[in-house]
Amino acid sequence: MMRAFLTQGKRIASFAPSSRFMARKLLDGIDWAHARSIVELGAGTGPITAELVRLAHPKARLVVIELDPVLCGRLQARFRESPNVEVVLGDATKFGEILAARGIPKVDHVLSGLPLPSFPAAARDAILETSAKTISAGGTFRQLTVMPLIYYKMYRRYFEDVRFRFVPFNLPPGGVYVCRGYRGAQPAK
Numbered sequence: 001m002m003r004a005f006l007t008q009g010k011r012i013a014s015f016a017p018s019s020r021f022m023a024r025k026l027l028d029g030i031d032w033a034h035a036r037s038i039v040e041l042g043a044g045t046g047p048i049t050a051e052l053v054r055l056a057h058p059k060a061r062l063v064v065i066e067l068d069p070v071l072c073g074r075l076q077a078r079f080r081e082s083p084n085v086e087v088v089l090g091d092a093t094k095f096g097e098i099l100a101a102r103g104i105p106k107v108d109h110v111l112s113g114l115p116l117p118s119f120p121a122a123a124r125d126a127i128l129e130t131s132a133k134t135i136s137a138g139g140t141f142r143q144l145t146v147m148p149l150i151y152y153k154m155y156r157r158y159f160e161d162v163r164f165r166f167v168p169f170n171l172p173p174g175g176v177y178v179c180r181g182y183r184g185a186q187p188a189k
């Protein structure tokens, strides 16, 4: 992760993988008995994926998308024994197509480790719009951050309801946005 950060800083956005505390906070409150499809965008070395695999129902389909070929190869090796996980080398801005190609029209939750604030606005809009169309009723868009609360207003431009959960035990300290009720990109005030 450090190597990737040094060579492609903006796309990686963090020098260390998320802690277990971060992973737990991101996944907290998911109804594991009923969640049958979850997509993870920007999995890095897989700390969120590992917790996801541990908690998800064995019948749940978990699609994990990573753009970096080296990280993706490592993820594929790490999770090859987990039959309900598919690690895909691909661009999260096209995750609607990636899911459609696998016959998955809806997901219960979208988990994002992507550095969304540093994405071009059009790419960010595409990811959040696809999430809104893809998430089933009652589902959530969940976003990791290592800049606690700084982008709260940005997520509020897209979602009616945004809750922030602080995670002090992470390097650096971070948090999680849990978003519901997409309302389209609203202009910044």
Ligand SMILES: C[S@@+](CC[C@H](N)C(=O)[O-])C[C@H]1O[C@@H](n2cnc3c(N)ncnc32)[C@H](O)[C@@H]1O
Binding pocket: 011, 012, 013, 014, 016, 017, 018, 041, 042, 043, 044, 045, 046, 047, 048, 065, 066, 067, 068, 071, 090, 091, 092, 093, 112, 113, 114, 115, 144
């Ligand atoms: C901050 S790291 C998060 C890694 C991991 N989720 C964690 O919590 O440790 C961001 C990850 O998003 C990936 N990424 C960046 N842009 C992407 C894109 N357009 N599609 C898929 N993955 C992307 C990077 O390669 C990197 O692995």
